[in-house]
Amino acid sequence: MDVELIGFAGSIARRLGLLIALLALVFVVVDLLPGNAARAVLGRDATPDQLAAKEHELGLDRPLPVRFRDWFSGVLSGDFGTTARGAPVNDLLAATFPQTLLLAAVAMAVTVAVSMLCGLWWAARPRGRAARVLAPGSAFVIAVPEFVLATLLVLVFALWLDWLPAVTFTDRSGYPASARMLILPVAALAIPQSAWNLRVVRGAIADAASAPHVESAVLNGLPERTVLLRHILPFAMPTIATSFATSVGTLFGGALVVETVFNYPGMGAMIAGSVSDRDTALVAAVVAMTGTTILCVLLLADAVRAWANRGRS
Numbered sequence: 001m002d003v004e005l006i007g008f009a010g011s012i013a014r015r016l017g018l019l020i021a022l023l024a025l026v027f028v029v030v031d032l033l034p035g036n037a038a039r040a041v042l043g044r045d046a047t048p049d050q051l052a053a054k055e056h057e058l059g060l061d062r063p064l065p066v067r068f069r070d071w072f073s074g075v076l077s078g079d080f081g082t083t084a085r086g087a088p089v090n091d092l093l094a095a096t097f098p099q100t101l102l103l104a105a106v107a108m109a110v111t112v113a114v115s116m117l118c119g120l121w122w123a124a125r126p127r128g129r130a131a132r133v134l135a136p137g138s139a140f141v142i143a144v145p146e147f148v149l150a151t152l153l154v155l156v157f158a159l160w161l162d163w164l165p166a167v168t169f170t171d172r173s174g175y176p177a178s179a180r181m182l183i184l185p186v187a188a189l190a191i192p193q194s195a196w197n198l199r200v201v202r203g204a205i206a207d208a209a210s211a212p213h214v215e216s217a218v219l220n221g222l223p224e225r226t227v228l229l230r231h232i233l234p235f236a237m238p239t240i241a242t243s244f245a246t247s248v249g250t251l252f253g254g255a256l257v258v259e260t261v262f263n264y265p266g267m268g269a270m271i272a273g274s275v276s277d278r279d280t281a282l283v284a285a286v287v288a289m290t291g292t293t294i295l296c297v298l299l300l301a302d303a304v305r306a307w308a309n310r311g312r313s
Contacts, residue, residue, distance in 0.1 A: 011302055019291045020072075023284050027068045030280040036060055037084035040277040058084055071281060080285040084277050089285045092270060095174060097289050100259065100266035102175070104251045106182060107189035111247060114194040116240075119201025120228075123209070134202075138195035146254040150188035150261040157184060167263040174265060185262045189254050193247045200243040204236035211235060238305040245294075245301035252290045 038054035039046065046054070055061050059070070074081055080089035121130050141149075158166035164184050171177040208214065209232050217231045259268030267286055274282035 012299065015295050015298060019288070019295060022291060023072065023288060024068055026284045026287050027064060027071075027280055030275075030278055030283055031064055033275075033278055035278055037278045037280070040279075041084050067280075071284065075285075075288060080288070081281040083274070083282050084279045089282055092282065093267075093285060093289060096265065096267045096270050099175060099264065100252070100255050100268070101293070103182070103185055103189070103259070103264060103266060104248070104255050107186045107193070107251050107255070108244075108248060110186060110190040111193040111197060111251075112244060114190065115197035115201050118194070119198040120205060122198065122202040123205035126206070134198065138199055141192055141195035144192065146188055146192060147257050147261065149191060150184070150258050153184045153188055154261065168265065170265050176264075181262075185255075185258050185264055188258045188261070189251055192254075193251060197240075197243050197247060201236075201240055204239040205232060207239075208232045208235035237307075241301040241304040245297050248297045249290075249294045252294065 036055065037058055038051050038060060042050055042054055052061075059067055071081055078090075080093065082088055083092070118130070118134060122134050125131060154166045157164045165178075165181050166184070168181045168185070169177045176182055211231075214227060214231045217227045222231075255266060256268040256271055258264070259266040260272070271283065271286050273279075274286070
C-alpha cells in the first residue's frame, strides 16, 4: 500500500510539474508572437511614448521570468490577475468556464455511454451487422475534424431540416436558454470521440476475453453476464479509463472550436480574443483551468487503473 501511495504521489508531482512547464511555455510563445498587448490595446496610431507608458503599466518591460513568477504567485493565491484591457481575469473565467465545462461534461457523458454500448455490442458480435457498420463508420468519423462536422450538422439539422437551432442564445443566467441548443454542439464533440473510444472498448474487451481465466470461467458454466462483469471488464477497464481520460483534453480543445461555430457562450471567443490581444495572463489562465481539470480526470483514471489492477501483482 505504501508503494502504491508513493507511486500515486509521484504521478501527481509529475503532472503538476508538467502543467507548470506548460504555463511557462504559454508565456514564452505569446511573447514570441509579433506585437504585444500594449500595441493591441492602444492601436496603430499610438505614439512611442504612449506605447512605452502602456508597456510599463502592463509590466511588459520586465524580464519574462519575472513576469511569470509574479503571475504564478498570484495564481497560487487564487488571483489570475487582470487582462491587458483592465478586466479581472477571475470574473471572465467565472462567466465563461462553467459553460465550457458544461458542454465538455455533457459531451463526455454521451461519449462514455455510446462508446461503451457500441463497443460491447461490437465485441459480442465481431462478425455481425454492427461490426460491418461500426468498423468503417467509426474510422471515417474519426478522420473528420470537429469544425467540419459541426458545419455539416448545422447544414443538415438546422438549415435543411429546421429541427434544431443553429446558434445559441443565453438567458439571464448566462447559460443556453434551451436544452435543444446544446444538442448540436454536444453532437459535434461527442461523435468523433465516441467513434474513437468504441474502437478502444471493443479492442480492450476482445483482449481481456482471450485471457485464460476467462476461458476457464466459461468452461465452468458461469453465466455470460457474470463472466463479463467479473472476469472481462475489470481487466479491460485500465485501457478504457485511459482512453476516456485522454478524450477529456480533446473535448476541451474541440469545445473551443465548436463554440465559435454555434456562438456558444464559453471560452472559445475569449481565448481567440486573448491571443489576438497578446494577453498572456488570460491565455495562461484558460490553460491553467483546463489543464487542472484534465489533471483531475487523469488522476481519476489512475485510481480506476489501481482499482482494476488490485491483487494482480
